[in-house]
Amino acid sequence: xxxxxxxxxxxxxxxxxxxxxxxxxxxxxxxxxxxxxxxxxxxxxxxxxxxxxxxxxxxxxxxxxxxxxxxxxxxxxxxxxxxxxxxxxxxxxxxxxxxxxxxxxxxxxxxxxxxxxxxxxxxxxxxxxxxxxxxxxxxxxxxxxxxxxxxxxxxxxxxxxxxxxxxxxxxxxxxxxxxxxxxxxxxxxxxxxxxxxxxxxxxxxxxxxxxxxxxxxxxxxxxxxxxxxxx
Amino acid sequence: xxxxxxxxxxxxxxxxxxxxxxxxxxxxxxxxxxxxxxxxxxxxxxxxxxxxxxxxxxxxxxxxxxxxxxxxxxxxxxxxxxxxxxxxxxxxxxxxxxxxxxxxxxxxxxxxxxxxxxxxxxxxxxxxxxxxxxxxxxxxxxxxxxxxxxxxxxxxxxxxxxxxxxxxxxxxxxxxxxxxxxxxxxxxxxxxxxxxxxxxxxxxxxxxxxxxxxxxxxxxxxxxxxxxxxxxxxxxxxxxxxxxxxxxxxxxxxxxxxxxxxxxxxxxxxxxxxxxxxxxxxxxxxxxxxxxxxxxxxxxxxxxxxxxxxxxxxxxxxxxxxxxx
Numbered sequence: 001x002x003x004x005x006x007x008x009x010x011x012x013x014x015x016x017x018x019x020x021x022x023x024x025x026x027x028x029x030x031x032x033x034x035x036x037x038x039x040x041x042x043x044x045x046x047x048x049x050x051x052x053x054x055x056x057x058x059x060x061x062x063x064x065x066x067x068x069x070x071x072x073x074x075x076x077x078x079x080x081x082x083x084x085x086x087x088x089x090x091x092x093x094x095x096x097x098x099x100x101x102x103x104x105x106x107x108x109x110x111x112x113x114x115x116x117x118x119x120x121x122x123x124x125x126x127x128x129x130x131x132x133x134x135x136x137x138x139x140x141x142x143x144x145x146x147x148x149x150x151x152x153x154x155x156x157x158x159x160x161x162x163x164x165x166x167x168x169x170x171x172x173x174x175x176x177x178x179x180x181x182x183x184x185x186x187x188x189x190x191x192x193x194x195x196x197x198x199x200x201x202x203x204x205x206x207x208x209x210x211x212x213x214x215x216x217x218x219x220x221x222x223x224x225x226x227x228x229x230x231x
Numbered sequence: 232x233x234x235x236x237x238x239x240x241x242x243x244x245x246x247x248x249x250x251x252x253x254x255x256x257x258x259x260x261x262x263x264x265x266x267x268x269x270x271x272x273x274x275x276x277x278x279x280x281x282x283x284x285x286x287x288x289x290x291x292x293x294x295x296x297x298x299x300x301x302x303x304x305x306x307x308x309x310x311x312x313x314x315x316x317x318x319x320x321x322x323x324x325x326x327x328x329x330x331x332x333x334x335x336x337x338x339x340x341x342x343x344x345x346x347x348x349x350x351x352x353x354x355x356x357x358x359x360x361x362x363x364x365x366x367x368x369x370x371x372x373x374x375x376x377x378x379x380x381x382x383x384x385x386x387x388x389x390x391x392x393x394x395x396x397x398x399x400x401x402x403x404x405x406x407x408x409x410x411x412x413x414x415x416x417x418x419x420x421x422x423x424x425x426x427x428x429x430x431x432x433x434x435x436x437x438x439x440x441x442x443x444x445x446x447x448x449x450x451x452x453x454x455x456x457x458x459x460x461x462x463x464x465x466x467x468x469x470x471x472x473x474x475x476x477x478x479x480x481x482x483x484x485x486x487x488x489x490x491x492x493x494x495x496x497x498x499x500x501x502x503x504x505x506x507x508x509x510x511x512x513x514x515x516x517x518x519x520x521x522x523x524x525x526x527x528x529x530x531x532x533x534x535x536x537x538x539x540x541x542x543x544x545x546x547x548x549x550x551x552x553x554x555x556x
Contacts, residue, residue, distance in 0.1 A: 086357045086358075086359050087357055087358040087359055087511065088357050088358065097359055098313065098342060098344065098359070179342070179344040180344070180345065181342045181343060181344065182343065184340075184342060194322075196459070196460070197318060197322060197457045197458075197459040197460060198322045198324075198459055198481055199459050199462075199463075199481050199482045199485050201485075221292065224288065225288050225292070
């Protein structure tokens with residue numbers, strides 16, 4: 001218990017005095033996750049909407065595959081990315097290994113299945129007459145897609161929030177692909193692991209608390225974005 | 232007519248007369264109220280994106296994040312030297328004193344990747360790092376012999392410690408390490424091994440070989456984790472454990488285990504630094520790697536190593552100071 005109180009106290013102190021290491025790690029974490037989730041949304045949302053509405057043989061199989069992808073182990077993704085990004089790897093010349101960009105790519109792989117699966121489910125559960133009516137009103141396929149997204153807005157925002165939560169707390173990819181390099185690829189999660197490894201349990205807890213605070217701010221932002229839906 | 236998006240922005244209750252014409256009005260009779268909105272979205276007056284108050288907020292959010300991103304760390308102008316080392320080396324805190332003089336003198340950034348010794352050598356073999364700073368002499372020699380490294384220098388010594396509960400149920404206090412392990416195995420006392428191919432793990436396995444005992448009883452457990460975590464686990468289990476001195480000094484106040492085995496040459500822990508074959512790592516990295524090794528064995532750096540204290544205790548013994556040896 002003592003460790004927990006100590007950790008909370010340190011969390012507040014570290015933020016108040018603006019510890020550069022922690023603020024740097026927090027900024028990097030938010031920046032990397034936001035970039036990864038934004039890209040994943042751009043890629044995954046159209047796929048999710050399309051999968052919810054398209055009828056082709058094997059549709060359900062693709063959906064199931066994406067749902068299974070939500071459980072992708074981060075260490076697995078990290079190792080795959082490492083084997084691609086290493087100098088000997090196919091993507092070696094891009095020099096993504098031990099760079100923030102490499103972490104973004106890895107987290108993108110983590111986030112896309114989440115966005116696809118949850119947005120697919122959200123759009124699927126819409127009243128089917130939404131699409132029918134839109135079509136009778138002469139809406140183009142793109143316009144119809146936008147209508148689905150806006151009708152299933154809460155579900156879509158939840159998809160984005162879930163993906164963000166997964167990326168922000170993710171450890172395996174940041175550790176293997178990022179390398180936990182000080183001031184360069186050290187995220188809050190790897191910093192927490194580092195401090196705990198050094199036996200600085202309270203400091204590790206403090207960083208975990210800051211991570212939680214970021215998640216809270218993110219979910220507040222999502223609430224603010226979808227406020228229109230709440231009466 | 233009031234433009235549709237004004238109405239939306241004020242969150243007025245849905246009204247049918249938003250340019251959608253009579254069809255929308257009819258539709259609202261048939262369908263549920265929640266559905267009206269989608270119909271309204273189709274109307275020629277309601278430009279889809281403007282009609283939502285959500286989208287401006289998304290835009291605002293992205294813009295502000297983009298602004299924040301401009302302040303994100305950007306080190307790409309400096310040349311970079313990548314150094315793979317062990318978690319115990321990093322966790323000791325020595326590098327935070329050792330690296331900055333080199334970095335400012337040469338105007339470079341040294342990126343430290345801390346992993347187990349086995350993995351550090353693998354990173355060197357793949358050419359992902361230019362310098363490897365580890366402690367497993369046999370593996371290092373094999374690395375150089377295989378042509379992955381072109382230059383190896385001894386840097387410093389510290390020691391391993393065989394820790395155990397103060398009560399010392401196996402009675403190993405004061406014994407040399409192989410004899411101690413033999414007694415632990417004979418009594419099948421709990422023992423926690425790293426089991427991760429790290430330098431400490433390699434040494435532990437060498438010691439088992441020297442003791443002629445087999446670590447195969449149920450209470451011999453492999454944590455598969457770093458030294459610090461392994462110490463915590465061993466402490467909770469009141470087990471015996473082999474650790475490097477630096478990590479133990481860091482943990483001394485947090486655990487109840489104490490060093491038990493006698494300090495003999497078998498527990499000496501020698502750190503070596505290796506320049507990775509430049510053919511694997513093209514560009515300026517090779518020249519920088521040599522410069523870094525030169526620096527680490529220079530008197531200035533060796534003095535930093537000699538002066539380094541953890542909780543008041545010396546951790547490393549430099550090997551290139553005139554007074555050493």
